[in-house]
Amino acid sequence: xxxxxxxxxxxxxxxxxxxxxxxxxxxxxxxxxxxxxxxxxxxxxxxxxxxxxxxxxxxxxxxxxxxxxxxxxxxxxxxxxxxxxxxxxxxxxxxxxxxxxxxxxxxxxxxxxxxxxxxxxxxxxxxxxxxxxxxxxxxxxxxxxxxxxxxxxxxxxxxxxxxxxxxxxxxxxxxxxxxxxxxxxxxxxxxxxxxxxxxxxxxxxxxxxxxxxxxxxxxxxxxxxxxxxxxxxxxxxxxxxxxxxxxxxxxxxxxxxxxxxxxxxxxxxxxxxxxxxxxxxxxxxxxxxxxxxxxxxxxxxxxxxxxxxxxxxxxxxxxxxxxxxxxxxxxxxxxxxxxxxxxxxxxxxxxxxxxxxxxxxxxxxxxxxxxxxxxxxxxxxxxxxxxxxxxxxxxxxxxxxxxxxxxxxxxxxxxxxxxxxxxxxxxxxxxxxxxxxxxxxxxxxxxxxxxxxxxxxxxxxxxx
Numbered sequence: 001x002x003x004x005x006x007x008x009x010x011x012x013x014x015x016x017x018x019x020x021x022x023x024x025x026x027x028x029x030x031x032x033x034x035x036x037x038x039x040x041x042x043x044x045x046x047x048x049x050x051x052x053x054x055x056x057x058x059x060x061x062x063x064x065x066x067x068x069x070x071x072x073x074x075x076x077x078x079x080x081x082x083x084x085x086x087x088x089x090x091x092x093x094x095x096x097x098x099x100x101x102x103x104x105x106x107x108x109x110x111x112x113x114x115x116x117x118x119x120x121x122x123x124x125x126x127x128x129x130x131x132x133x134x135x136x137x138x139x140x141x142x143x144x145x146x147x148x149x150x151x152x153x154x155x156x157x158x159x160x161x162x163x164x165x166x167x168x169x170x171x172x173x174x175x176x177x178x179x180x181x182x183x184x185x186x187x188x189x190x191x192x193x194x195x196x197x198x199x200x201x202x203x204x205x206x207x208x209x210x211x212x213x214x215x216x217x218x219x220x221x222x223x224x225x226x227x228x229x230x231x232x233x234x235x236x237x238x239x240x241x242x243x244x245x246x247x248x249x250x251x252x253x254x255x256x257x258x259x260x261x262x263x264x265x266x267x268x269x270x271x272x273x274x275x276x277x278x279x280x281x282x283x284x285x286x287x288x289x290x291x292x293x294x295x296x297x298x299x300x301x302x303x304x305x306x307x308x309x310x311x312x313x314x315x316x317x318x319x320x321x322x323x324x325x326x327x328x329x330x331x332x333x334x335x336x337x338x339x340x341x342x343x344x345x346x347x348x349x350x351x352x353x354x355x356x357x358x359x360x361x362x363x364x365x366x367x368x369x370x371x372x373x374x375x376x377x378x379x380x381x382x383x384x385x386x387x388x389x390x391x392x393x394x395x396x397x398x399x400x401x402x403x404x405x406x407x408x409x410x411x412x413x414x415x416x417x418x419x420x421x422x423x424x425x426x427x428x429x430x431x432x433x434x435x436x437x438x439x440x441x442x443x444x445x446x447x448x449x450x451x452x453x454x455x456x457x458x459x460x461x462x463x464x
Contacts, residue, residue, distance in 0.1 A: 057083060105136055106310040110317065113144045113153060113162035116347045117251055117269040118357050119190045119298035120163040122378055124346050125337055126324035135316035141346075146250050147220040151178055154303065161302035161317060163189060167222040167390045169301045169413050176399060177222065182304035185382050186415045187321055189298040193357070193376035194225060194288035195273035196232065198265040199258055203283060203366065208236035217249035217257060217266035224288075224297045227393040229267040232291055234460040235442050241397070241462055258282050269297070270357040270376065271349050276365070278353050283365030287375060292441040294377075296386045318422055322380050326428045329378040334358040380423070382414040384435045385448040392451045398462040406451040407436075 060083060061067030071079050114120040124141065126132050132139040142159065144150045151168060153159045155178060169183035198206075205211075211233070218226045230240040240246060249257060254266040259281045266272075267288075276282040288295060300321050307314045327333055338355040341347050347354060356362035360375040387410035394400045416435060423430045436448045446454055455461065 105313045105316050107160070107313045108136060109138050109140070110160045110313070111140045111142055111158070113142050113150050113159040115147065115150065115163060115251070115269075116143055116349075117298075118271055118341075118347070118354065118376060119193060119269050121337060121341060121358075122189055122321055122325040122328045122380075123163050123300055124341050125328060126320050128340050129324065129327070131320040131324050132317070135320045137313075137316055137320065139317075147223070154183070155179055155181055157303075160306060161300065161314075164299045164301045165220055165223045166296045166299045166386070167224065167227070167394070168220075169299065170387070170390065170394075170409065171222045171399075173409070173413055174400075176394075183301055183413065184304055184307060184415055185299045185301045185387070185413050186318055187300045187325065187380040187419055188296050188382050188386075189300055189325070189378070189380075191294050191296055191377040191379050192287070192289040192374060193270050194228070194268065194297055195270070195284050196229065196265060196267045196286040196288075197254075197258070197273045197276045197282045197365075198285045199261070199263070199282050200280070200365070201261075202264060206285065208233060208238055211236075211238060211264070212243045214264040215245045215247060215262070217247050217254050217263045217268065219251050219254075219268055220248060222394075222399070224295060224390070225267045225269070227390065227397075228288055228291050228295065230397060231393070231441060232267075232286065234458065237460075239460050255279055255281055271347065271353045274353045274357050274362060275349065277363050278350065280365075287372065289372075289374060292439070293374070294379075294439065295441075296382075296390075299382065315422075318418070319426060322419070322422055322428060323426060325378045325380040331359075331373060379430075381419055381430050382416050383433075383437070384410050384414060384416055385437055385439065385446075387414045388436070388448040388451050389441075389446055392446075392455050395451075395463070396455050396458060396461045403452065406448075 057067070061070065074082070112123060114123055127139055127141055144153065144162075147165055147168070150159075150162050150164065151172060154162055155172070164183075164185070166185065166188065169185040172178055172181055172183045174180070216229060218229060220226065226246065229246070233240045233244065238244060247263065249263070249266065251268050251272045254263075254268050254272050255276045257263045258266065258276055259279065265282070265285065273284055277284065288297075302314065328337060335355060335358075338358045339351055342349050342351040342354040357376055360370075360372040362370055362372075362375070364370050384407070388406045391400070391404065391406050391409065395404070420430070438445060438447045440446065455463070
């Protein structure tokens with residue numbers, strides 16, 4: 001029988017500390033590092049596993065006398081078997097081993113795609129802040145001109161992972177609009193942070209009921225921008241398929257088209273809504289948070305094949321992104337982040353424009369200075385309820401032409417369990433709630449456990 005280095009099953013051993021080799025915890029802390037250093041070259045993993053097992057046994061038997069009496073009464077083998085039934089020692093050891101990927105990663109040089117918008121802030125800032133490097137990764141951040149190109153480069157394996165629109169891993173996995181390939185939405189990049197911006201010529205025409213015949217730009221068909229704009233228009237009695245035109249337009253071209261009078265407005269990402277104000281091309285009509293506060297927009301993801309082939313690499317990348325997302329969400333960091341990511345290598349935008357977006361202290365284009373701290377947020381948790389809502393909108397507008405199992409597809413694509421585990425292991429806080437917790441969009445409640453009923457309630461829809 002293999003003997004644990006710290007002898008937790010020895011009925012003569014006094015477990016005065018976590019590891020069982022010292023009279024008290026203070027002495028343990030002083031000597032533990034030297035113990036690890038001495039064994040690191042050959043059996044660091046063994047030492048770590050033994051330590052976890054010993055600590056677990058001590059937690060179960062905080063009083064040595066009771067532990068030793070138990071061991072004497074039943075013997076070591078029986079005790080080990082009994083303890084194993086109430087303590088997940090193997091699982092604890094496995095989880096600990098997972099946290100030590102640096103030095104074991106399969107692919108250190110990675111190419112990550114991103115669209116130069118503030119939604120990609122966590123992925124971008126992880127580079128200059130050193131979060132990739134601390135995980136043993138060398139990352140090449142690659143600007144991509146549009147979302148279709150992001151999709152195609154991922155499908156062709158030209159990118160290892162990428163900044164995605166949140167619905168894209170679903171549509172690629174379903175083979176909607178492209179070849180089918182299983183994609184994973186590992187973490188959200190941002191929540192909120194979008195807006196409906198209207199041309200200055202409509203400054204006195206604010207009621208959407210009067211917008212029939214107008215032309216609106218969106219960045220991609222399968223985007224939250226499209227789904228939220230459609231929802232917003234329909235709630236005001238406008239059929240987005242028959243009463244207006246929706247044009248797919250790259251975000252940098254939205255402001256130019258607004259200035260040229262080619263479009264009446266756009267529902268787009270930042271910093272282009274704020275850039276339109278900066279250029280005096282339009283005004284902010286509605287922030288996306290006022291349609292659905294806390295909505296997802298962009299995400300970080302990769303292919304299922306990449307994860308399977310490079311599990312340690314992915315785990316290292318995942319941790320860097322999660323850490324960066326938490327840091328991006330701190331209000332006290334926003335001004336510095338704006339300074340870093342506004343540069344030519346990243347967003348290539350005036351710093352003041354990016355700062356107004358990230359701080360939520362901004363001009364609205366109509367003579368007002370607003371203070372909306374949650375205009376843009378960064379919350380990594382890919383809640384299942386969000387995925388189900390996106391799928392209901394695909395169904396509502398005819399992008400999915402048959403009944404699907406909403407929950408099964410959501411749980412296949414969104415890596416919520418993994419995100420929770422990695423956030424916990426990193427010691428990072430996240431909002432605890434029901435994975436399928438409902439919410440409201442423009443005052444209408446959404447129950448993710450009844451998606452088909454939700455879709456059917458709408459008068460304006462396009463079901464195929």
